[in-house]
Amino acid sequence: xxxxxxxxxxxxxxxxxxxxxxxxxxxxxxxxxxxxxxxxxxxxxxxxxxxxxxxxxxxxxxxxxxxxxxxxxxxxxxxxxxxxxxxxxxxxxxxxxxxxxxxxxxxxxxxxxxxxxxxxxxxxxxxxxxxxxxxxxxxxxxxxxxxxxxxxxxxxxxxxxxxxxxxxxxxxxxxxxxxxxxxxxxxxxxxxxxxxxxxxxxxxxxxxxxxxxxxxxxxxxxxxxxxxxxxxxxxxxxxxxxxxxxxxxxxxxxxxxxxxxxxxxxxxxxxxxxxxxxxxxxxxxxxxxxxxxxxxxxxxxxxxxxxxxxxxxxxxxxxxxxxxxxxxxxxxxxxxxxxxxxxxxxxxxxxxxxxxxxxxxxxxxxxxxxxxxxxxxxxxxxxxxxxxxxxxxxxxxxxxxxxxxxxxxxxxxxxxxxxxxxxxxxxxxxxxxxxxxxxxxxxxxxxxxxxxxxxxxxxxxxxxxxxxxxxxxxxxxxxxxxxxxxxxxxxxxxxxxxxx
Amino acid sequence: xxxxxxxxxxxxxxxxxxxxxxxxxxxxxxxxxxxxxxxxxxxxxxxxxxxxxxxxxxxxxxxxxxxxxxxxxxxxxxxxxxxxxxxxxxxxxxxxxxxxxxxxxxxxxxxxxxxxxxxxxxxxxxxxxxxxxxxxxxxxxxxxxxxxxxxxxxxxxxxxxxxxxxxxxxxxxxxxxxxxxxxxxxxxxxxxxxxxxxxxxxxxxxxxxxxxxxxxxxxxxxxxxxxxxxxxxxxxxxxxxxxxxxxxxxxxxxxxxxxxxxxxxxxxxxxxxxxxxxxxxxxxxxxxxxxxxxxxxxxxxxxxxxxxxxxxxxxxxxxxxxxxxxxxxxxxxxxxxxxxxxxxxxxxxxxxxxxxxxxxxxxxxxxxxxxxxxxxxxxxxxxxxxxxxxxxxxxxxx
Numbered sequence: 001x002x003x004x005x006x007x008x009x010x011x012x013x014x015x016x017x018x019x020x021x022x023x024x025x026x027x028x029x030x031x032x033x034x035x036x037x038x039x040x041x042x043x044x045x046x047x048x049x050x051x052x053x054x055x056x057x058x059x060x061x062x063x064x065x066x067x068x069x070x071x072x073x074x075x076x077x078x079x080x081x082x083x084x085x086x087x088x089x090x091x092x093x094x095x096x097x098x099x100x101x102x103x104x105x106x107x108x109x110x111x112x113x114x115x116x117x118x119x120x121x122x123x124x125x126x127x128x129x130x131x132x133x134x135x136x137x138x139x140x141x142x143x144x145x146x147x148x149x150x151x152x153x154x155x156x157x158x159x160x161x162x163x164x165x166x167x168x169x170x171x172x173x174x175x176x177x178x179x180x181x182x183x184x185x186x187x188x189x190x191x192x193x194x195x196x197x198x199x200x201x202x203x204x205x206x207x208x209x210x211x212x213x214x215x216x217x218x219x220x221x222x223x224x225x226x227x228x229x230x231x232x233x234x235x236x237x238x239x240x241x242x243x244x245x246x247x248x249x250x251x252x253x254x255x256x257x258x259x260x261x262x263x264x265x266x267x268x269x270x271x272x273x274x275x276x277x278x279x280x281x282x283x284x285x286x287x288x289x290x291x292x293x294x295x296x297x298x299x300x301x302x303x304x305x306x307x308x309x310x311x312x313x314x315x316x317x318x319x320x321x322x323x324x325x326x327x328x329x330x331x332x333x334x335x336x337x338x339x340x341x342x343x344x345x346x347x348x349x350x351x352x353x354x355x356x357x358x359x360x361x362x363x364x365x366x367x368x369x370x371x372x373x374x375x376x377x378x379x380x381x382x383x384x385x386x387x388x389x390x391x392x393x394x395x396x397x398x399x400x401x402x403x404x405x406x407x408x409x410x411x412x413x414x415x416x417x418x419x420x421x422x423x424x425x426x427x428x429x430x431x432x433x434x435x436x437x438x439x440x441x442x443x444x445x446x447x448x449x450x451x452x453x454x455x456x457x458x459x460x461x462x463x464x465x466x467x468x469x470x471x472x473x474x475x476x477x478x479x480x481x482x483x484x485x486x487x488x489x490x491x492x493x494x495x496x497x498x499x500x
Numbered sequence: 501x502x503x504x505x506x507x508x509x510x511x512x513x514x515x516x517x518x519x520x521x522x523x524x525x526x527x528x529x530x531x532x533x534x535x536x537x538x539x540x541x542x543x544x545x546x547x548x549x550x551x552x553x554x555x556x557x558x559x560x561x562x563x564x565x566x567x568x569x570x571x572x573x574x575x576x577x578x579x580x581x582x583x584x585x586x587x588x589x590x591x592x593x594x595x596x597x598x599x600x601x602x603x604x605x606x607x608x609x610x611x612x613x614x615x616x617x618x619x620x621x622x623x624x625x626x627x628x629x630x631x632x633x634x635x636x637x638x639x640x641x642x643x644x645x646x647x648x649x650x651x652x653x654x655x656x657x658x659x660x661x662x663x664x665x666x667x668x669x670x671x672x673x674x675x676x677x678x679x680x681x682x683x684x685x686x687x688x689x690x691x692x693x694x695x696x697x698x699x700x701x702x703x704x705x706x707x708x709x710x711x712x713x714x715x716x717x718x719x720x721x722x723x724x725x726x727x728x729x730x731x732x733x734x735x736x737x738x739x740x741x742x743x744x745x746x747x748x749x750x751x752x753x754x755x756x757x758x759x760x761x762x763x764x765x766x767x768x769x770x771x772x773x774x775x776x777x778x779x780x781x782x783x784x785x786x787x788x789x790x791x792x793x794x795x796x797x798x799x800x801x802x803x804x805x806x807x808x809x810x811x812x813x814x815x816x817x818x819x820x821x822x823x824x825x826x827x828x829x830x831x832x833x834x835x836x837x838x839x840x841x842x843x844x845x846x847x848x849x850x851x852x853x854x855x856x857x858x859x860x861x862x863x864x865x866x867x868x869x870x871x872x873x874x875x876x877x878x879x880x881x882x883x884x885x886x887x888x889x890x891x892x893x894x895x896x897x898x
Contacts, residue, residue, distance in 0.1 A: 282806065439731070453649050468828075476804040477805070484797045485798045488873065491873055
């Protein structure tokens with residue numbers, strides 16, 4: 001059995017942020033995550049570091065939080081934030097009244113804005129719809145959520161924090177009505193680890209209610225699914241927002257070599273069973289295409305969705321529900337933290353750890369806003385030039401990942417999951433979506449004795465099924481053509497079947 | 501614009517187009533073939549799959565749904581087409597083993613068994629069961645071949661690694677065409693003292709000399725040798741393409757290579773010419789009849805838009821399997837994706853259904869209702885429908 005002070009359930013941005021904050025305040029802790037870090041909504045979002053502009057009209061409190069956090073993250077996380085800047089574009093027919101309210105809202109909160117003529121906007125982003133009326137500049141940025149989580153966990157590691165990914169909490173251990181620990185099962189081996197602590201933090205996002213129920217508690221949530229599409233190249237170097245009340249498909253974010261566009265907002269019941277409707281994909285492309293017409297002819301390599309865990313509300317349109325967050329004290333040693341958004345994850349973690357410190361009757365101020373994220377010196381930003389310098393043994397041609405990169409990640413993490421390699425190297429994230437390189441990555445894992453050949457084949461099968469769920473909603477044109485080739489390779493040439 | 505007149509223009513350089521073209525040229529017609537580039541045959545295993553799902557081909561074909569284009573061809577015609585192919589391939593030093601009525605197995609690069617019908621002689625000795633004792637030889641740095649996958653499934657297998665100095669499929673194959681390299685390689689093999697009864701290699705044993713390289717290794721090592729097909733780029737696929745291409749040229753056929761069709765010229769019920777992109781100015785190729793063998797999606801014959809599927813050269817009516825949501829089913833491995841049925845539906849003479857022109861004949865993977873992957877209808881289907889479309893075209897022209 002392992003003993004610690006605080007157990008964090010959930011390895012999204014919030015959980016990782018809490019681990020970093022606890023580490024900096026000297027509190028022993030252990031993070032448990034059933035998948036990889038950033039596997040839930042954190043990794044399934046735009047990667048937009050909001051300036052707050054999006055909420056300036058509808059939710060000034062959230063907007064203010066976003067703007068403050070935006071400035072903090074730009075400062076402490078320069079290697080996972082790209083200072084793209086953002087535009088709110090007004091197209092013909094978009095309300096001028098909303099523009100006035102938007103500018104006034106930003107002004108009240110202190111978000112800096114600059115109004116650009118359509119000519120000036122087109123100089124900045126040549127792919128914009130030439131019919132636009134005007135654009136307003138805001139300090140939006142793009143952020144790499146996988147890297148963000150890894151860097152937060154780096155601090156935890158340095159300070160001796162524990163973390164177990166691919167471990168599912170199967171039981172919350174209770175004694176005299178208090179939660180005193182968890183039992184977590186290794187999702188590969190089924191082996192159970194029992195971990196005890198004084199305080200348990202439930203930061204499991206869309207799964208918060210399920211986890212709370214293990215302790216006999218409830219957290220009523222509204223689950224709102226947001227779908228996104230990814231293009232195979234970068235159509236804009238700035239974040240593009242539509243200047244109108246929040247609606248489907250009104251944000252486009254450049255991220256490394258690709259662009260993400262979304263989202264939709266549909267209520268769902270079960271976070272483990274979410275699909276994408278073809279109509280959602282068409283809506284996003286149609287709306288994104290109004291802002292950047294090239295969207296209609298660009299290759300879409302993948303569509304995916306994440307689930308926003310929003311505080312329960314009677315409001316039917318989930319966009320009207322506050323993006324603010326809440327800490328729930330279940331009065332039995334368990335706390336749940338829900339709501340919020342990627343941009344404000346650090347603030348949420350700070351408030352959560354303030355609560356924990358009060359419960360422990362300890363005093364130490366939060367330092368997460370001042371200290372740069374640990375581990376950034378090893379990163380080089382978007383290291384294309386570095387990667388091109390080593391062209392030997394490329395295993396992922398789309399993203400230029402070498403056999404050495406793959407071997408290093410396997411050595412560092414001991415992972416048995418090809419997704420973990422992707423999150424750390426971008427292997428399989430390009431146009432072929434892992435069609436060629438996954439076979440190689442798994443072969444390398446077998447060469448290194450991480451997996452048996454049977455496990456490699458099984459992983460390959462699971463990968464193909466997972467990959468297919470991601471791409472099947474964006475299959476037409478070149479992407480469908482490539483998919484047919486990949487299907488021929490695995491099912492035809494390699495004769496891989498469900499059971500063979 | 502320059503104008504050149506032929507009897508028949510074939511569009512597409514895969515197994516279907518080259519077979520149809522060669523048949524027509526052998527009957528004394530003036531035949532030209534236009535292609536945008538290398539066919540998908542070059543990506544294939546080089547094996548001739550006739551009907552790999554279920555029973556041996558005659559029974560397997562009988563079991564296919566009524567709409568399947570195989571039912572437009574008699575069993576005798578199918579056998580004749582395949583026998584004809586075997587004769588051609590043997591004449592061009594790439595013999596194919598097997599007979600049209602019986603499927604056989606080919607060991608894959610992940611240790612599964614792929615069902616095929618005629619196989620290149622370099623795969624003749626591929627094991628037919630997982631019990632056979634096999635020694636696998638791989639090459640240092642070859643990134644698309646991991647013997648570990650196979651070792652897990654063949655209980656009696658072992659492996660060794662040879663450093664060929666290069667690590668790509670094409671590079672190693674080019675080395676094998678050099679006698680000095682081959683000799684050094686064989687000496688190395690002899691020193692291994694291999695105990696297993698068969699020796700396996702990824703399919704990199706040369707390009708045009710593959711059959712004689714395998715033969716030489718077999719004689720020196722005194723045991724059967726076979727190749728395991730790899731993922732693209734695939735040497736056996738390229739060898740198959742070369743055989744069909746050389747045969748077509750020997751019959752007098754002309755190939756316009758790398759010139760995609762960019763337009764058609766039509767009059768009433770006839771297509772008169774196709775315009776192809778060429779260096780400098782577009783060129784018009786006139787003909788009395790046209791064979792469309794541009795393949796499915798990968799080959800580029802079909803193109804999926806967001807709302808429908810189109811045929812790229814003549815904009816022929818396409819059988820579209822429902823709305824976009826119906827093109828794929830949730831279960832990746834089910835083999836029941838609607839998209840497999842997309843294509844050009846044809847009549848008994850392989851003329852496209854609903855086509856406003858009388859002089860187009862269609863064959864190969866572009867045909868509707870084939871479900872190539874699910875039914876294992878590969879090059880065998882292409883060769884048989886290529887011959888059939890050529891016969892109809894010949895009748896039409898006479």
